[in-house]
């Protein structure tokens with residue numbers, strides 16, 4: 001069974017996106033266009049530092065500052081992990097994508113037509 005492009009319905013130019021991207025010459029401008037999404041490096045330092053300062057403030061009697069710092073650290077940590085997850089999802093989607101060299105459309109395997 002071949003994969004057909006969901007847009008133009010052709011199957012003879014459908015390629016696995018990562019393989020297509022790797023096959024591009026280094027100077028090809030398509031390399032940027034179809035590059036895998038960037039990895040997101042989690043910056044744990046700020047949320048952890050804010051949380052640690054919050055604990056110190058709580059222990060030393062600065063309850064208001066401690067609560068604010070702890071909540072801020074947890075909030076930022078949660079937000080960062082959401083961004084990291086989104087970047088991971090985008091990379092996973094890229095590695096499961098196919099490209100049609102006729103139209104050119106990119107699509108997931110489950111969106112492809114069975115030809």
Ligand SMILES: [Zn+2]
Nearest residue numbers: 005008100103
């Ligand atoms: Zn197509």
